[in-house]
Amino acid sequence: MKNLLFLLAVIFMQNTVLAQEKTAKISFKFETIDYGTIAVNSDGIRVFEFTNTGEAPLIITEVSSSCGCTIPKKPEAPILPGKTGEIQVKYNTALVGPIRKAVTVKSNAETPTKILTIKGMVKKEE
Numbered sequence: 001m002k003n004l005l006f007l008l009a010v011i012f013m014q015n016t017v018l019a020q021e022k023t024a025k026i027s028f029k030f031e032t033i034d035y036g037t038i039a040v041n042s043d044g045i046r047v048f049e050f051t052n053t054g055e056a057p058l059i060i061t062e063v064s065s066s067c068g069c070t071i072p073k074k075p076e077a078p079i080l081p082g083k084t085g086e087i088q089v090k091y092n093t094a095l096v097g098p099i100r101k102a103v104t105v106k107s108n109a110e111t112p113t114k115i116l117t118i119k120g121m122v123k124k125e126e
Contacts, residue, residue: 022054022055022056023054023055023056023108023109023110024052024054024055024056024057024058024059024079024081024107024108024109024110025052025053025054025058025109025110025111026050026051026052026053026054026058026105026107026109026111026114027050027051027052027053028048028049028050028114028116029048029049029050029051030048030049031048031114031115031116031117032116032117032118032119033046033048033089033116033117033118033119034118034119034120035091035099035118035119035120035121035122036120036121037120037121037123038093038120038121038122038123039093039122039123039124039125040093040094040096040122040123040124040125041093041094042093042122043093044090044091044092044093045088045089045090046088046089046091046118047086047087047088047089048086048087048088048089048103048116049084049085049086050079050084050085050086050087051082051083051084051085052079052080052081052082052083052084052085053081053082054081054109054110055081056081056108057078057079057080057081058078058079058080058081058085058107058108058109059078059079059107059108060074060075060079060085060087060105060106060107061106061107061108062074062104062105062106063087063103063104063105063106064103064104065089065101065102065103065104066101066102066103066104067101069091069092069095069101070089070090070091070092070101070103070118071089071090072087072088072089072090072103073087073088073089073090074087074105075087087103087105087116089103089116089118091118093122095122096122096123096124097121097122098119098120098121098122099118099119099120099121099122100117100118100119101117101118101119102115102116102117103115103116103117103118104116
């Protein structure tokens with residue numbers, strides 16, 4: 001009987017340890033960047049800032065945009081717990097008209113896919 005209780009205690013402790021596996025968590029300062037109204041051919045670079053609020057290193061595996069007019073750039077190195085990082089987005093401001101694009105971020109975070117948005121308006125100078 002003592003052996004059975006000991007075995008059950010070991011199994012319970014093992015399951016508890018496995019349930020406490022450390023994960024990365026990504027927290028963005030802003031999930032939408034509003035360019036506002038900008039002139040044609042103006043600076044199209046903006047930055048999404050984030051923090052790894054988890055307990056394991058955060059690895060951004062892929063960042064993609066909804067069209068070729070938006071070029072995202074991801075950090076190459078893992079982001080350690082408590083540290084910050086940036087995802088740079090460059091929009092082609094030679095295109096006149098409204099901006100409404102999605103940027104998809106894939107990582108090893110607790111929420112592995114995150115959608116970010118850029119919006120605004122590019123106008124010709126009069």
